[in-house]
Amino acid sequence: xxxxxxxxxxxxxxxxxxxxxxxxxxxxxxxxxxxxxxxxxxxxxxxxxxxxxxxxxxxxxxxxxxxxxxxxxxxxxxxxxxxxxxxxxxxxxxxxxxxxxxxxxxxxxxxxxxxxxxxxxxxxxxxxxxxxxxxxxxxxxx
Amino acid sequence: xxxxxxxxxxxxxxxxxxxxxxxxxxxxxxxxxxxxxxxxxxxxxxxxxxxxxxxxxxxxxxxxxxxxxxxxxxxxxxxxxxxxxxxxxxxxxxxxxxxxxxxxxxxxxxxxxxxxxxxxxxxxxxxxxxxxxxxxxxxxxxxxxxxxxxxxxxxxxxxxxxxxxxxxxxxxxxx
Numbered sequence: 001x002x003x004x005x006x007x008x009x010x011x012x013x014x015x016x017x018x019x020x021x022x023x024x025x026x027x028x029x030x031x032x033x034x035x036x037x038x039x040x041x042x043x044x045x046x047x048x049x050x051x052x053x054x055x056x057x058x059x060x061x062x063x064x065x066x067x068x069x070x071x072x073x074x075x076x077x078x079x080x081x082x083x084x085x086x087x088x089x090x091x092x093x094x095x096x097x098x099x100x101x102x103x104x105x106x107x108x109x110x111x112x113x114x115x116x117x118x119x120x121x122x123x124x125x126x127x128x129x130x131x132x133x134x135x136x137x138x139x140x141x142x
Numbered sequence: 143x144x145x146x147x148x149x150x151x152x153x154x155x156x157x158x159x160x161x162x163x164x165x166x167x168x169x170x171x172x173x174x175x176x177x178x179x180x181x182x183x184x185x186x187x188x189x190x191x192x193x194x195x196x197x198x199x200x201x202x203x204x205x206x207x208x209x210x211x212x213x214x215x216x217x218x219x220x221x222x223x224x225x226x227x228x229x230x231x232x233x234x235x236x237x238x239x240x241x242x243x244x245x246x247x248x249x250x251x252x253x254x255x256x257x258x259x260x261x262x263x264x265x266x267x268x269x270x271x272x273x274x275x276x277x278x279x280x281x282x283x284x285x286x287x288x289x290x291x292x293x294x295x296x297x298x299x300x301x302x303x304x305x306x307x308x309x310x311x312x313x314x315x316x317x
Contacts, residue, residue, distance in 0.1 A: 057265075057270065080173065082271065082273040083173070084172060084273075
């Protein structure tokens with residue numbers, strides 16, 4: 001009697017389990033997030049691409065947390081608290097990353113300044129010859 | 143633009159990239175330094191019916207070493223951990239990470255067991271809380287339960303002598 005009641009309860013729970021297992025919306029959110037996070041074992045792959053055991057664990061962790069109602073930001077915060085900003089493929093803009101974010105634009109600006117100055121110099125007309133130079137040129141041409 | 147200027151800029155670039163090449167990209171600064179060691183309660187490796195919680199160590203300086211029988215660098219590091227444990231500076235606790243209990247126990251029988259005891263993190267969940275990604279990893283935890291140092295990868299005799307042991311002595315002197 002007891003066993004059959006337990007079975008009944010389990011059967012009632014089955015749809016819930018199956019729905020959690022096959023939720024395309026959740027799969028998509030988990031996959032999107034996994035693409036944003038770096039696998040620390042093979043550092044040039046995202047969690048989505050890597051098959052390292054840790055990446056598998058962390059993908060499960062993402063999915064579990066999202067299924068448990070966590071937001072994307074909460075999952076990202078969870079990862080950053082453990083592995084640091086390095087797990088993010090898009091590092092945050094702060095004091096330690098300022099060179100990273102601003103550096104390329106500074107180099108671009110520097111390049112433009114150098115280019116503009118060079119072009120301006122090339123466009124400037126030759127200064128007219130002085131009388132002494134003119135006389136020397138005439139002497140050389142003779 | 144003068145030639146010296148171009149040569150100077152090129153030399154600076156070479157220097158920058160050269161320094162970059164000597165850095166180890168695996169040494170990711172841990173955000174856990176200065177933070178309380180994440181809480182856990184795990185079964186002991188030798189006695190599955192007993193558990194150990196990190197808060198039992200409050201008031202003591204201790205070392206947590208993450209190891210596994212499937213990890214060759216752990217074997218390479220083993221003499222260094224053994225020497226550290228034998229120095230009796232502080233207790234060295236093992237965190238057996240994503241291992242099979244039988245494999246772990248026979249690894250300790252074969253190579254010697256330097257740990258005060260090891261806890262058993264079968265699915266690696268506590269490893270995630272500690273930001274473990276390259277076993278072995280070593281943590282120094284102070285009297286207040288705060289992580290003061292983390293080493294990713296094997297502890298070398300030099301690092302143990304020049305960094306870990308002086309830190310352990312300093313922390314032991316602190317009240």
